[in-house]
Amino acid sequence: MALSATGVTDTGTKRATNQDAIACRVSDDGEAALAIVADGMGGYEGGGIASQLAVDALLEVLEPALVNSALDAVSVEELIQQAIDRASDSIARAQNRDSSLSKMGTTVVLAWVLGHRVHVAHLGDSRCYRVPGSGPVELKTRDDTVVQNMVDDGSITAAEAPRVPFRNVLTRALGSSSDVTASFGYFELAPGDCLLLCSDGLTDAVPDSEWRDLLNDSPGSLEARARNLLEQSLDNQAADNVSIVLVQG
Amino acid sequence: MAALSQLVDNVVVHTFELTGPQTRVGRHPDNDICIDELSVSSRHALIEAVVNSYLNDTVDYYINDRDSTNGTFINDVRIQDRQRLNSHDLVRIGWNLFRFVDEDESSLEKTAYILEE
Numbered sequence: 001m002a003l004s005a006t007g008v009t010d011t012g013t014k015r016a017t018n019q020d021a022i023a024c025r026v027s028d029d030g031e032a033a034l035a036i037v038a039d040g041m042g043g044y045e046g047g048g049i050a051s052q053l054a055v056d057a058l059l060e061v062l063e064p065a066l067v068n069s070a071l072d073a074v075s076v077e078e079l080i081q082q083a084i085d086r087a088s089d090s091i092a093r094a095q096n097r098d099s100s101l102s103k104m105g106t107t108v109v110l111a112w113v114l115g116h117r118v119h120v121a122h123l124g125d126s127r128c129y130r131v132p133g134s135g136p137v138e139l140k141t142r143d144d145t146v147v148q149n150m151v152d153d154g155s156i157t158a159a160e161a162p163r164v165p166f167r168n169v170l171t172r173a174l175g176s177s178s179d180v181t182a183s184f185g186y187f188e189l190a191p192g193d194c195l196l197l198c199s200d201g202l203t204d205a206v207p208d209s210e211w212r213d214l215l216n217d218s219p220g221s222l223e224a225r226a227r228n229l230l231e232q233s234l235d236n237q238a239a240d241n242v243s244i245v246l247v248q249g
Numbered sequence: 250m251a252a253l254s255q256l257v258d259n260v261v262v263h264t265f266e267l268t269g270p271q272t273r274v275g276r277h278p279d280n281d282i283c284i285d286e287l288s289v290s291s292r293h294a295l296i297e298a299v300v301n302s303y304l305n306d307t308v309d310y311y312i313n314d315r316d317s318t319n320g321t322f323i324n325d326v327r328i329q330d331r332q333r334l335n336s337h338d339l340v341r342i343g344w345n346l347f348r349f350v351d352e353d354e355s356s357l358e359k360t361a362y363i364l365e366e
Binding site for chain 2: 146149150153155156157160163164165166169171
């Protein structure tokens with residue numbers, strides 16, 4: 001199947017700047033795709049610098065490899081980790097050059113798609129979902145957050161998580177963590193499925209139970225579908241930056 | 250410091266500071282917070298203060314209903330299991346209304362940040 005990809009990002013309705021950065025690429029033969037969302041944070045404009053440095057470094061390593069559909073699963077994960085290491089180094093160098101950027105950091109979630117096979121890597125709370133043609137969306141990443149740890153150890157339920165005051169505290173991110181070994185996942189897309197990467201601006205503004213209908217309500221291009229979901233988040237007064245990247249087979 | 254403030258007609262009539270690791274709430278005099286009112290069971294609810302395993306200097310407060318007759322409610326929803334209290338939650342013990350306030354909670358940053366290693 002020939003893959004297509006698109007991405008949209010917006011400041012949202014409350015923030016002064018957009019500190020998210022996104023990228024999506026599809027190989028010339030349509031067999032491979034790369035999708036990235038990074039959500040920057042920390043310091044005046046530092047977050048936007050961190051997320052863009054991360055996306056640039058990831059593209060630098062991964063984009064040339066998009067043409068190589070012969071990579072096995074182990075090689076894909078090694079390559080992605082190399083790219084994440086380079087992104088981390090790039091942010092660290094910028095922090096060393098300018099002390100005002102010392103607190104900057106960024107989440108990152110990226111998907112490497114080969115045909116129907118999807119490798120996902122992430123640090124932080126930006127997420128990857130499989131959006132099936134029918135049925136509920138499936139979350140494919142586990143947030144690196146204090147709140148997720150508390151859900152997992154039974155301290156709170158998932159339903160309580162959105163009300164916890166420190167729900168925005170990350171346990172891992174580029175720019176802060178010395179260990180930037182990504183969490184990896186693998187799954188396969190069925191015909192009619194869509195892959196969605198997003199920053200938490202989307203998950204906070206629109207319940208994921210509504211996404212599939214919002215994506216499918218817009219019969220136009222993939223970009224029009226992504227924009228439909230984005231518009232809903234803005235209608236819902238998205239308090240944070242909102243980023244969405246879609247990949248469809 | 251966290252506290253439960255009892256409200257009558259939206260006015261605070263009494264404030265109970267939650268000082269120990271456990272605070273027992275009920276009608277019997279041996280409770281830490283004794284509410285002598287018929288809708289309150291003798292041993293009605295238990296509030297636990299638990300140091301957060303992942304965030305230094307953060308204490309979480311959890312409330313449990315102790316099989317009371319008339320229930321324990323948070324923001325008008327009857328609790329079934331142990332539930333975390335968030336600052337400004339309305340807690341109802343039988344027909345008695347309280348506001349939970351945790352002053353330390355308001356000092357937490359509102360924007361995303363990364364846990365220091």
